[in-house]
Amino acid sequence: xxxxxxxxxxxxxxxxxxxxxxxxxxxxxxxxxxxxxxxxxxxxxxxxxxxxxxxxxxxxxxxxxxxxxxxxxxxxxxxxxxxxxxxxxxxxxxxxxxxxxxxxxxxxxxxxxxxxxxxxxxxxxxxxxxxxxxxxxxxxxxxxxxxxxxxxxxxxxxxxxxxxxxxxxxxxxxxxxxxxxxxxxxxxxxx
Numbered sequence: 001x002x003x004x005x006x007x008x009x010x011x012x013x014x015x016x017x018x019x020x021x022x023x024x025x026x027x028x029x030x031x032x033x034x035x036x037x038x039x040x041x042x043x044x045x046x047x048x049x050x051x052x053x054x055x056x057x058x059x060x061x062x063x064x065x066x067x068x069x070x071x072x073x074x075x076x077x078x079x080x081x082x083x084x085x086x087x088x089x090x091x092x093x094x095x096x097x098x099x100x101x102x103x104x105x106x107x108x109x110x111x112x113x114x115x116x117x118x119x120x121x122x123x124x125x126x127x128x129x130x131x132x133x134x135x136x137x138x139x140x141x142x143x144x145x146x147x148x149x150x151x152x153x154x155x156x157x158x159x160x161x162x163x164x165x166x167x168x169x170x171x172x173x174x175x176x177x178x179x180x181x182x183x184x185x186x187x188x189x190x191x
Contacts, residue, residue: 018035018036018162021039025048040062055078055155060078062085079094092109099113099136102121111128112144
């Protein structure tokens with residue numbers, strides 16, 4: 001089984017695209033991004049861009065809006081069962097399990113959208129926010145960039161393993177060593 005990548009899809013060096021993924025239309029997948037099990041991406045009337053090292057986890061649905069594309073920044077984690085519809089997700093964001101983000105929404109960099117949150121059309125979230133509820137609202141401001149980038153790094157390492165048939169990367173001592181080194185690098189201010 002191989003993933004379905006439509007003729008207009010541009011894979012710019014993704015670390016892993018699961019064989020069950022279905023990707024249609026004007027879609028760009030950046031270097032080291034990963035697209036996991038049963039993800040559907042549809043870009044019939046606009047474009048979808050998945051940034052470097054972003055991970056699109058199991059059962060995510062990404063679709064364009066009416067006149068709006070969908071853009072996922074670098075180092076983002078779009079977790080299980082999320083729906084992104086015609087929105088923009090800034091760099092180093094984590095979108096929690098089952099969240100829905102609608103047309104015209106903009107999520108500022110370094111933010112977390114809690115699981116189950118629903119962001120109605122046109123919602124603008126400033127950088128470094130924590131968002132909860134339905135409708136979603138900022139409940140706290142905190143810079144989540146390092147934690148979110150570490151989560152993206154964790155998924156990058158997993159994707160690199162899956163690409164070569166290693167489904168137990170996270171259980172290995174080497175992985176824990178790499179995570180500790182990446183945490184230290186980010187805490188020291190590396191980009």
